[in-house]
Amino acid sequence: MKFRKLTVLFAVLCIAALLSAPTTANAYPDRPITYIIGWATGGGSDLVSRVLCAEAEKHLGQPIVIVNRPGGSGAKAYVEISQARPDGYTIGNTTGTISTHKFMGVIPIGHEAFEVVITFNSDPGALWVKKDAPWKTLEEFVEDARKRPEEIVVAASNPGSITRLGLQLLEVKEDIKFRIASQAGGESAGPGLVAGGHVDACQAAPVTAKSLYDAGEIRPLGVQSEVRVDAFPEIPTFMEQGYDVVMHNTRQILAPKGTPKEVVDKLYQAFKAATKSETFVKFMNESGSMILDWDQQKSTEFLTAQDEQFKELLQQVGLYKEAK
Amino acid sequence: MLLAALETVFTLKMIALIFGGSALGIIVGALPGLSATMGMALMLPVTFYMPPSEGILMLLGLYTGAVFGGAYSAILLNIPGAPPSVMTSLDGYPMSQRGEAGRAISLATVGSTLGGIAGIIALIIIAPILARFALRFGPAEYTVLAVFGLSAIVAVSGKSLARGFAGVSLGVLLSTVGMDHFTNISRFTFGSIELMSGINFIPVVIGLFGLAEVISQILETAKEGVIYKTIKHLFLSRSDFLKVLKGFLPASFIGIVIGVLPGAGGTIASIISYNQAVQSSKEPEKLGVPGSSPAAILLGALLIHNLRPGPILFTTQPMLINTIFIGLMVAQFSLLLWGFATAKIAPWILAVRREVMLPAIALLCVVGSFALKNSFFDVGIMLVSGIAGFFLNKLGVKPGTVILGLILGPMFENNLRSTIEISGIAPVFTSPICIVLWILTAIMILYPICRMLRLKKCESE
Numbered sequence: 113m114k115f116r117k118l119t120v121l122f123a124v125l126c127i128a129a130l131l132s133a134p135t136t137a138n139a140y141p142d143r144p145i146t147y148i149i150g151w152a153t154g155g156g157s158d159l160v161s162r163v164l165c166a167e168a169e170k171h172l173g174q175p176i177v178i179v180n181r182p183g184g185s186g187a188k189a190y191v192e193i194s195q196a197r198p199d200g201y202t203i204g205n206t207t208g209t210i211s212t213h214k215f216m217g218v219i220p221i222g223h224e225a226f227e228v229v230i231t232f233n234s235d236p237g238a239l240w241v242k243k244d245a246p247w248k249t250l251e252e253f254v255e256d257a258r259k260r261p262e263e264i265v266v267a268a269s270n271p272g273s274i275t276r277l278g279l280q281l282l283e284v285k286e287d288i289k290f291r292i293a294s295q296a297g298g299e300s301a302g303p304g305l306v307a308g309g310h311v312d313a314c315q316a317a318p319v320t321a322k323s324l325y326d327a328g329e330i331r332p333l334g335v336q337s338e339v340r341v342d343a344f345p346e347i348p349t350f351m352e353q354g355y356d357v358v359m360h361n362t363r364q365i366l367a368p369k370g371t372p373k374e375v376v377d378k379l380y381q382a383f384k385a386a387t388k389s390e391t392f393v394k395f396m397n398e399s400g401s402m403i404l405d406w407d408q409q410k411s412t413e414f415l416t417a418q419d420e421q422f423k424e425l426l427q428q429v430g431l432y433k434e435a436k
Numbered sequence: 437m438l439l440a441a442l443e444t445v446f447t448l449k450m451i452a453l454i455f456g457g458s459a460l461g462i463i464v465g466a467l468p469g470l471s472a473t474m475g476m477a478l479m480l481p482v483t484f485y486m487p488p489s490e491g492i493l494m495l496l497g498l499y500t501g502a503v504f505g506g507a508y509s510a511i512l513l514n515i516p517g518a519p520p521s522v523m524t525s526l527d528g529y530p531m532s533q534r535g536e537a538g539r540a541i542s543l544a545t546v547g548s549t550l551g552g553i554a555g556i557i558a559l560i561i562i563a564p565i566l567a568r569f570a571l572r573f574g575p576a577e578y579t580v581l582a583v584f585g586l587s588a589i590v591a592v593s594g595k596s597l598a599r600g601f602a603g604v605s606l607g608v609l610l611s612t613v614g615m616d617h618f619t620n621i622s623r624f625t626f627g628s629i630e631l632m633s634g635i636n637f638i639p640v641v642i643g644l645f646g647l648a649e650v651i652s653q654i655l656e657t658a659k660e661g662v663i664y665k666t667i668k669h670l671f672l673s674r675s676d677f678l679k680v681l682k683g684f685l686p687a688s689f690i691g692i693v694i695g696v697l698p699g700a701g702g703t704i705a706s707i708i709s710y711n712q713a714v715q716s717s718k719e720p721e722k723l724g725v726p727g728s729s730p731a732a733i734l735l736g737a738l739l740i741h742n743l744r745p746g747p748i749l750f751t752t753q754p755m756l757i758n759t760i761f762i763g764l765m766v767a768q769f770s771l772l773l774w775g776f777a778t779a780k781i782a783p784w785i786l787a788v789r790r791e792v793m794l795p796a797i798a799l800l801c802v803v804g805s806f807a808l809k810n811s812f813f814d815v816g817i818m819l820v821s822g823i824a825g826f827f828l829n830k831l832g833v834k835p836g837t838v839i840l841g842l843i844l845g846p847m848f849e850n851n852l853r854s855t856i857e858i859s860g861i862a863p864v865f866t867s868p869i870c871i872v873l874w875i876l877t878a879i880m881i882l883y884p885i886c887r888m889l890r891l892k893k894c895e896s897e
Binding site for chain 1: 570571572573574576617619620629630632810811846850854859
């Protein structure tokens with residue numbers, strides 16, 4: 113009998129707990145948030161995210177637990193985030209691959225399968241040559257390439273990477289051809305190859321080329337952002353030099369589709385505040401990366417435009433493939 | 437400047453941070469699957485709230501400890517805890533099987549410390565020059581460097597060279613799985629996203645070494661009943677010490693030169709210097725704990741703290757550089773303390789009954805392979821490699837050869853193809869650095885063969 117009473121009591125408590133659940137949900141977040149990174153520990157996305165999350169935690173009042181799920185240049189993490197419960201407790205970050213994977217047959221989803229919380233960082237492409245290279249300006253370089261098609265060797269990452277697309281955008285717009293040398297290790301190998309005289313030029317974000325640039329071993333011909341990068345005010349953009357080539361590798365924070373608007377807003381406010389924090393600003397400036405704080409609407413507009421651009425470009429370079 | 441740096445480091449707080457960091461690092465390193473990078477990334481947010489010198493010194497302590505810590509699980513359990521300790525397990529584990537685990541740990545301690553100190557001194561003197569020299573390594577040079585690394589096959593394949601080649605080929609074959617970076621075509625991935633980034637070599641290492649050993653011991657125990665391990669030689673003898681000294685000097689020199697090359701790094705450096713140490717040692721099967729040179733890759737740690745390693749750092753931050761070098765020295769001595777302190781205790785883990793020990797190791801294998809990428813797929817890879825490793829051992833193919841192929845295969849392939857994309861194959865044979873490397877490779881392969889022939893001649897006489 114006593115046992116039965118206990119059971120009833122337990123049931124009542126359970127129902128009470130269930131009923132009270134919605135009220136606690138209003139106070140999002142009331143438990144730790146999982147942040148999925150589709151790249152390995154210690155990589156670029158990982159470091160930036162860890163610094164950012166450590167700051168955002170303070171504004172959310174809950175810890176952010178970082179989980180690395182490297183695989184397929186973020187593809188594995190994108191799928192996992194898109195399938196998580198849309199309650200704001202599972203989020204993660206992306207790079208430009210969110211706009212290439214679906215056009216290269218890797219995974220069928222892109223940014224439209226998510227609520228974009230914020231675009232917090234951008235690394236524009238840039239073109240670098242050796243300190244004593246014959247080309248002084250981007251124009252000289254492009255004109256030389258026009259005269260000698262497929263002779264100037266430019267190091268870039270693998271086909272389909274944002275780095276390589278930036279270089280190919282220049283090729284397409286100017287109707288020129290370089291001899292592109294793939295680098296399996298990504299764009300980070302490029303500046304060293306240029307400084308060592310193994311290739312004529314390389315395409316790499318300023319953040320990657322910074323150490324050899326600071327050491328005076330390599331020289332920039334231009335950066336592919338709309339405006340000059342804060343950390344490198346002396347590097348002119350392609351636009352300024354009369355070349356309509358803009359290529360960014362941006363990072364967003366994604367939440368699964370259907371995450372409530374209030375939750376996305378709350379996350380946006382917290383992460384926006386984090387991008388303004390002293391630690392984050394210092395980290396990004398010293399590494400030479402650009403900080404952004406675009407909200408959901410601006411980010412979505414940007415990604416939609418980026419999808420168009422990448423789709424067209426991938427078709428032009430023959431990498432376009434419908435995802436299954 | 438140097439004095440100021442000394443003052444900075446020799447405060448109780450700094451010393452405590454370095455020793456604490458290295459103790460933490462040893463634990464991280466000893467647990468299979470938890471790498472130095474991972475430990476450092478996890479500690480990174482903590483160091484942001486410290487001044488750069490404190491933060492970096494703690495990270496450096498952690499890194500030094502983690503690289504060394506891998507030796508524990510390599511020696512005691514045959515699971516290389518960190519990638520560079522693959523080579524440690526080749527000799528360390530057989531030693532602990534003979535009951536000499538304490539001696540193996542002490543050897544690794546002395547080797548690591550000496551190698552580390554040599555590395556740091558070398559860095560202080562020649563780092564700026566080396567950094568420039570490293571720039572001269574292009575794809576062609578890396579291609580031949582990979583070939584040079586593959587010549588280690590002679591050292592790791594044991595008695596049968598043919599089986600060694602079979603193992604390396606298997607490793608190279610496995611390394612071709614994944615996205616081909618040159619054509620963007622997936623190779624052997626069967627449509628799996630997991631396989632797109634290739635087969636990670638850590639789960640393979642854990643399987644081939646750790647799990648395979650567990651399987652073979654289970655079968656052995658089932659046959660012969662429970663065997664208790666003898667534990668002897670807890671410490672180093674004088675002659676051991678001299679032997680380490682003799683082997684480590686050339687090995688650490690090679691380690692430093694290769695370790696400083698971007699893209700080659702510690703693991704490949706350890707393979708090649710191991711190869712060298714084995715060949716220069718009179719009793720190759722017994723000695724050869726490589727003098728590791730973590731110092732060169734340690735500079736990579738600076739990256740994490742936004743201090744980009746490179747020639748510029750030496751001119752812009754001389755004070756910090758001095759502090760780092762002194763801190764590194766202290767970290768090496770902290771290894772000596774922890775290493776010797778544990779050399780007498782750690783081996784007793786082997787006295788645990790096998791019925792308890794083997795499942796625990798199997799569990800560690802699973803956790804370790806999962807922890808790397810939080811991926812069950814990697815656990816699967818570990819299980820398959822474990823079973824494969826058991827049969828490979830039966831066939832006399834040493835697991836080390838497979839790992840060698842797995843690591844050096846992509847380095848060879850990617851750089852060779854990159855060379856061809858840039859300028860055709862010619863530089864591989866004409867660049868001066870390549871020619872030197874080819875000659876070294878030839879010596880590495882021919883020397884043991886000549887020695888064998890001479891021994892045979894002596895015997896027949």
